[in-house]
Amino acid sequence: NAGVTQTPKFRVLKTGQSMTLLCAQDMNHEYMYWYRQDPGMGLRLIHYSVGEGTTAKGEVPDGYNVSRLKKQNFLLGLESAAPSQTSVYFCASSYGHTYQETQYFGPGTRLLVL
Amino acid sequence: RKEVEQDPGPFNVPEGATVAFNCTYSNSASQSFFWYRQDCRKEPKLLMSVYSSGNEDGRFTAQLNRASQYISLLIRDSKLSDSATYLCVVNWPYGGSQGNLIFGKGTKLSVKP
Numbered sequence: 001n002a003g004v005t006q007t008p009k010f011r012v013l014k015t016g017q018s019m020t021l022l023c024a025q026d027m028n029h030e031y032m033y034w035y036r037q038d039p040g041m042g043l044r045l046i047h048y049s050v051g052e053g054t055t056a057k058g059e060v061p062d063g064y065n066v067s068r069l070k071k072q073n074f075l076l077g078l079e080s081a082a083p084s085q086t087s088v089y090f091c092a093s094s095y096g097h098t099y100q101e102t103q104y105f106g107p108g109t110r111l112l113v114l
Numbered sequence: 115r116k117e118v119e120q121d122p123g124p125f126n127v128p129e130g131a132t133v134a135f136n137c138t139y140s141n142s143a144s145q146s147f148f149w150y151r152q153d154c155r156k157e158p159k160l161l162m163s164v165y166s167s168g169n170e171d172g173r174f175t176a177q178l179n180r181a182s183q184y185i186s187l188l189i190r191d192s193k194l195s196d197s198a199t200y201l202c203v204v205n206w207p208y209g210g211s212q213g214n215l216i217f218g219k220g221t222k223l224s225v226k227p
Contacts, residue, residue, distance in 0.1 A: 033214075035217075040219065041219060042118065042201070042216070042217040042218050042219045042220070043201070043217040044217075045214050045215075048214065058214060059116070059214075090157055090158070102148075102160045102163075103160070103215065105157035105158050105159065106157060107156070107157050108156075108157055
């Protein structure tokens with residue numbers, strides 16, 4: 001099993017450009033999450049999904065959109081990138097209820113917005 | 115405000131030492147508690163869940179004090195490979211649901227030869 005994979009690993013964007021980050025998991029997990037991690041900050045939840053076709057806002061959703069068209073994939077979109085979105089983005093998945101289950105993380109995507 | 119507070123460290127200890135980290139959380143309704151480990155430039159990985167009665171996994175012991183709203187992690191006989199950042203993680207109930215997980219900023223441990 002590959003577990004949780006993320007594409008791309010690293011990206012540089014100019015302000016105003018758009019991009020999509022892809023997360024894929026092969027563990028048949030229902031729940032998937034997108035976090036961002038900034039220096040001096042804990043991981044912060046951007047959006048999450050409790051199943052195929054569903055999405056919900058997390059703590060810091062502004063400037064991001066997500067889609068979960070297939071159970072194994074969770075996409076994070078930046079429509080118009082801003083320097084404040086420079087961060088490391090982690091995707092995670094879990095089998096069951098958020099608060100009970102282990103979350104498995106992908107290796108992260110490092111995004112630099114100039 | 116959602117708060118999970120940890121001493122950022124770094125904790126610099128020699129091999130073989132015992133080291134303890136504490137974490138406090140501000141939501142008395144929280145029900146689930148974890149310690150995750152994050153190596154430099156890597157993803158977080160679950161180290162252990164924290165149960166009310168306390169639990170041990172090899173050299174690692176986790177304790178929960180609900181009354182004081184703090185969680186602790188004790189590492190005995192530290193190894194070089196224990197060098198990492200340790201994240202305290204707590205669920206944040208709201209609106210009748212158990213909510214999502216809130217991650218502390220982490221405590222950095224450096225084990226020296």
